[in-house]
Amino acid sequence: MKRIFSGVQPTGNLHLGNYLGAIKNFVALQDDYDCIYCVVDMHAITVWQDPKELKAHTREVTAAYLAAGVDPKRCIIFNQSQVAEHAELAWIFNCVARLGWLNRMTQFKEKAGKHRENASVGLYAYPNLMAADILAYKATHVPVGEDQKQHLELTRDVAQKFNNDFGVELFPVPEPLIFGAATRVMSLRDGARKMSKSEPSNMSRINMTDTADDIAKKIRKATSDPELLPGAEVLDAAGALPEEARKARPEAHNLLGIYAALSDKPLRDVLEEFAGSQFSHFKAVLTDLAVAALGPMGHEMERLTADPASVDAVLRDGAERARAIAQPILAEVHDAVGFLRA
Ligand code: AQP
Numbered sequence: 001m002k003r004i005f006s007g008v009q010p011t012g013n014l015h016l017g018n019y020l021g022a023i024k025n026f027v028a029l030q031d032d033y034d035c036i037y038c039v040v041d042m043h044a045i046t047v048w049q050d051p052k053e054l055k056a057h058t059r060e061v062t063a064a065y066l067a068a069g070v071d072p073k074r075c076i077i078f079n080q081s082q083v084a085e086h087a088e089l090a091w092i093f094n095c096v097a098r099l100g101w102l103n104r105m106t107q108f109k110e111k112a113g114k115h116r117e118n119a120s121v122g123l124y125a126y127p128n129l130m131a132a133d134i135l136a137y138k139a140t141h142v143p144v145g146e147d148q149k150q151h152l153e154l155t156r157d158v159a160q161k162f163n164n165d166f167g168v169e170l171f172p173v174p175e176p177l178i179f180g181a182a183t184r185v186m187s188l189r190d191g192a193r194k195m196s197k198s199e200p201s202n203m204s205r206i207n208m209t210d211t212a213d214d215i216a217k218k219i220r221k222a223t224s225d226p227e228l229l230p231g232a233e234v235l236d237a238a239g240a241l242p243e244e245a246r247k248a249r250p251e252a253h254n255l256l257g258i259y260a261a262l263s264d265k266p267l268r269d270v271l272e273e274f275a276g277s278q279f280s281h282f283k284a285v286l287t288d289l290a291v292a293a294l295g296p297m298g299h300e301m302e303r304l305t306a307d308p309a310s311v312d313a314v315l316r317d318g319a320e321r322a323r324a325i326a327q328p329i330l331a332e333v334h335d336a337v338g339f340l341r342a
Contacts, residue, residue, distance in 0.1 A: 002033045003034045003036065003137060003139045003140050003141070004029055004034070004142065004143065005133055005139035006022065006142060006143050007038035007039065008039060008061050008064075009043050010039050010040075010049075010057035010058040010061045010079075011047075011049065012053065012060070014207065014208045015185075015196075015206060015207050016206040016258065016290075016294070017185035018197070019064070019297075022143065023065060024261075026075075029177075030070065033141065035070075036322060038077075039065075039078070040079075040080045041080050042086060043126060043130070046123040047123060056305075059308055059311045059312070062077060062079070062304075062315060063300070063304035063305050064297070066300070066314065067297045067301045072314045072317070072318065076321045076322050076325075077318040078315050078319040078321075078322050079315050080133065082316075083322045083323050085132075085136050085323065086132050088132075089132035089326075089330060090128050090129040092337060093129075094125055096161050096162050097158050101154055101157060105126075105150060106150060107147065112124075127155070128158070130151050130152075130154075131155040135171050137325050137329065139172075139174055141174060142155070143177040143179065144177070144178065152174065152176050156173045159171035166336040168332075170336055185261075186251075188204055188205065188218055188222040188254075189222070190204070191223065191251035191253070191254045206218055208297060208301060210298065216291070219287045222283065223251045224252065225249055225251055227252070229252060229274045229278075230249065230252060230253075231276065232268050232271040234271065235267070235271065239267075239268055252279075256282075259274075259286050259289060262289050262293050263289055
């Protein structure tokens with residue numbers, strides 16, 4: 001059986017990058033995989049979260065999953081802290097993973113920045129909790145954006161080391177699932193930085209709950225360059241966009257990539273369609289597309305968050321079903337490690 005585990009942190013400001021890089025793919029995957037989609041609130045608290053907002057943001061991410069089309073009957077949707085097996089397995093993995101492995105994680109270095117000594121221990125050990133999230137369900141596949149590739153490598157190392165250390169074949173070594181054109185959506189203000197929840201400027205991202213006017217304004221003001229839009233000649237022989245071409249015109253390629261992802265068209269078709277166009281024309285067409293795609297989802301998210309009891313019921317049911325899978329796997333882990341169950 002092929003099983004997916006993935007999650008989004010309830011840290012507010014859910015944006016187009018989260019949608020195109022994660023949530024949209026969740027919907028596509030539910031047809032072919034047994035899917036577990038988590039709202040990873042325990043990851044969120046590796047940096048400070050206001051407790052009241054954390055609850056609201058947890059419901060907001062759940063509403064985004066549902067509004068985007070994740071089916072809570074076919075998939076398991078829950079928040080991480082309701083299933084204690086995540087924390088329990090993460091502790092065991094803290095004792096399996098090596099310090100040297102964690103020291104190499106670039107995301108910790110980026111997020112801790114210059115104030116490394118002040119970062120939480122949780123931020124440092126984050127990849128071990130991510131390994132526990134995935135392996136508590138023996139997930140075989142994990143959809144990952146570019147930024148999470150290194151963490152998934154660590155999960156694979158943890159699975160292999162655990163199996164070797166304890167002489168078992170308990171954990172599968174999960175495979176990454178990488179998606180097409182817009183796996184990395186960049187900031188609308190700076191094409192060299194990724195679109196991010198924590199970026200202070202609201203103009204840098206399109207939020208999933210933005211109104212049509214907000215979306216139009218943000219796209220109109222998005223940074224561009226003085227050239228006309230490029231054509232398909234920038235693609236390499238395999239039809240991919242070479243890194244040098246992206247770096248030469250990061251803002252143009254970001255907007256074109258967003259268009260391709262939102263319209264589900266190959267990048268080649270989009271480049272052919274807009275070759276030689278002015279940014280102003282392309283931005284107007286992109287705005288219509290973004291409003292058509294995000295508008296109904298934003299309304300549905302608002303409807304759902306106005307009825308927190310219905311969202312909580314989805315999470316409660318999902319947590320129960322998640323526990324039913326994780327508990328027997330944790331029993332196997334206890335047995336392998338030598339924990340006595342008296
Ligand atoms: N810009 C992006 N382009 C494509 N995918 C993205 N993701 C995030 N930003 C982009 C994907 O969204 C999923 C959920 O991310 P997360 O909430 O767990 O944390 P993150 O990756 O740290 O998201 P942000 O928005 O960048 O938040 P901050 O600013 O707090 O760091 C992941 O699958 C991620 O790849």
